[in-house]
Amino acid sequence: MESTGTQRMRHPRLLRLITLGRGNETIETLAETLGVSEKTIRRDLAGLRQLGITIEEHLGHNGRKTYSLSRDSIEQVRFTYDEAFSLMLCRPGTGEFDGTLIGDASKSAFEKIRLALGANQDDYFQRISPWLHRSPGYGDYAEQRDVIDAITLGVEDCKATFIAYRSARSTEPVTYDIHPYGLAEHNGALYVVGHSCHHDEIRTWKIDRMETAEVTEFPFIRPANFNLSEHFKGAFAVIVGSEPVTVRIRFRGSAARYAVERKINTSQTATPGPGGSVDITVTLTSTIEIKSYILSFGSSAEVIEPESLRTEVAEEFQQAIANYTRESLSPLDNTVSKRE
Template identity: 20%
Template sequence: MERIERIHALHRILTAARYPVTVQRLQEELECSRATVYRDLAYLRDYLMAPVVGNGEAGFRYDPDEADRFELPGLWLSSQELHSLLAAQQLMMRSGGGVLSTALAPLQHRIEKLLDEHAGGRRVPVERVRVIPHRSRKLDETAFRNVATAVLDRKQLAFEYRARSTDERTRRTVSPQRLTHYRENWYLDAWDHDRDGLRSFSVDRITAARVSDAAARDVPDEELDRQLSSSYGIFSGTPKGLATVMFSAKAARWVADEHWHSQQQGRVLPDGRYELKLPYSSGRELLMDVLHYGSDAEIIEPASLREQARSLLSLALGQYE
């Protein structure tokens, strides 16, 4: 039994006890040595300020006049829970361009302190939790914080936006709806007041962001999902068709366990191949992901999307001739 568990158990025993509890009984219930019982009692009394009274001969209990007023202070987690929390915190700090590193630093120090207390001074090898960002983009930390503040405070947001596809720079005023982390990068779904419609913005292309005092316009979740999440990809839009992609038996071992879209339809064929059907609007992102599998993937339908894939492959082949 870990120390944190013993302290909880010891607290429960002493709280419920009407008479002093012997050290022998505490040893049996806590499954520890006599010396450990005394150390835990001292920790409970001296560090946590519990009203422990008694001695080794008569036994121990809580002072009846103070027992009802005492509760274990603070956040109590087991070592396993702290290890999981530390791993998750490392993921947040090291992904997304490290934009959360500064904000999460105090949390890391607190977690490490709690782990030190559990480990009795033994160093926790944090470097053994590896997070390797893949194709993440550099974010402006100030812009990210302003975007997050506008989303959560439900305020309008003004910013400059430089579209990656056209390299055009525009000034936007929006009502933020959702902040989404997708494929190592952050995106903002918002109601664009200048264009009178829903738009998605890549946060790494946002600069000079300023939170307004004006209240944001709220768009129902159903409408957001219908316009922005019903098709494949982050810049999806409403579906224009259903794409069918066939994967080889080799690739099926990976694809069958992957989540491509909330409305995907997949089945393993008798010969081991995997058929995947997806709603899509713009084929750009879907084509990119399918071509990632090379000869192990084939777009079956619609014909127009299949032709786009064929053209892209021909152009790519031309680079090597």
Template identity: 25%
Template sequence: MERIERINSLHRILSASRYPVTVQRLQEELQCSRATVYRDLAYLRDYLMAPVVGNGEAGFRYDHSDGTRFELPGLWLSSEELYSLLAAQQLLVRSGGGVLSNALAPLQQRIEKLLGEHAGGRRVPVERIRVIPHRRRRLDEASFRNVATAVLDRRRLSFDYRARSTDEKTRRTVSPQRLTHYRENWYLDCWDHEREALRSFSVDRIVNAKVQDEAARDVPDEELDRQLSSSYGIFSGAPKGWATIVFSPKSARWVADEHWHSQQQGRFLPDGRFELKVPYSTARELLMDVMHYGADAEIIEPAALREQARTHLQLALSNYER
């Protein structure tokens, strides 16, 4: 059960109970651990200002001694939670009327139900909030369905893949691990059997995908996180180093509020510039993001990455010198 559902369920239980409710009962009804019950009670009391009273021995209840009845506020999701729900809802809407849309219809109904519960039963005017796609790539829907099926059914997958960087076409057989939506595009995280290593493939470059009868090899979540989530962006792997980028005072106001990486380190310099440090494995995506800021960003170290940036910029400048 997700936290949104748990908070709503916890609120209903406490509202309907005349006497304190034990932690054991809350664990059973919310299907969560004892620690999670205490965290949810604290969130309900401290963040949503619910009149929660009691303790772990006697149980918990709402204090209605002042004669008022507590109701959840009209908007209590965090911005991240609201974005996640709305983004998922709009992704489903944009999937069209094909097989994928039909298969995901129950999920969309579930999301709409959660939004309705969040708004106290009122219809949420989702059209008032827009999640605008940016630089989304076209997908082969048949291949996408087979990729998703292989991920969910835990079956091996074979497909033709044309690498965007080299345009080389290869046939791959993989054990799918995760389907990742990142920056408006889908990526398949998997174990590549020929190369005997974890790889990420852009789904829009996958064609002729076939689900195999053989069961997929499962890679532990810890290994997936270490190899695919620890470094910068979707082009990840074990971090090979840290990049230090300094942004001008003008850009500092934007970059200081941006989330580039879970382990990033940032600080304002005395002259108003902003220094950002991020781990990275391959330079490609990091360079693209840094160059987005043009003259307002400078890679300080490592020297090899700085030289790569210099080369890219010189090649770009040469296009305007003809």
């Protein structure tokens, strides 16, 4: 039996099986085909009905219940022409998910929309596609489809999950159990947010660094007040700290306009600074990620506060200057240069 893993991935297959079964599928046959328990199928059916999909139940001989999908349900999920056109035109790039269930489902869905729009519009999309560009900068998750599947199942079913994780500083993966609360995406990379049983705190893990993930049978209780949006409220991107810190950066020249145009945090405010500069102020709980952002502007950005971040940035620039002002290359560097 093939297990589809997560509820999100089972739902499309479950609906397809019911449709093709033409009223002959039972709880038992659906469970066997999907490789899950009958209890899971009943829960999935209830979830689909809550979404407004009408799944009809038929009582046959000897009390045997079968299921079919109402034609009205299919009508309810039809797009208007302009909705389908807009989806195709604005569809996000999914290259980072190629080879995973998420990527496969996305490609399948957009292919159906493309066919429904017809050949004329398909020619139009082919013609304008060279005019649209999205920066790549995403990970490749084709080889981690099992990891993503396990993590998503752990999130949906609130089950503790064992992960083998290689952090940026470690040379070997470390295995420990986590309680996955949810998934986050940043710049095409996927992250898992949850409780680390080993560290006894909420942490964020990058899926790219997970070598394996295995869902256990041990349930956990997700905190009722936990909300991903609130959790990341004080983050520059995905790293969250404990205490709020006010960060004020002075941007000069063309960088000032760019800084105003791009809002890096919901708490951001902008005030005029001396000599046409602009002061951007944000409240964060971690300054790790914003340091790289500041450094990317070179001399056009200056940290005004906090003093600790100002010192860190200054030390980075001093080290960079030292790297560029060395009197001569080391013997190893000379060897590499000659080979090149």
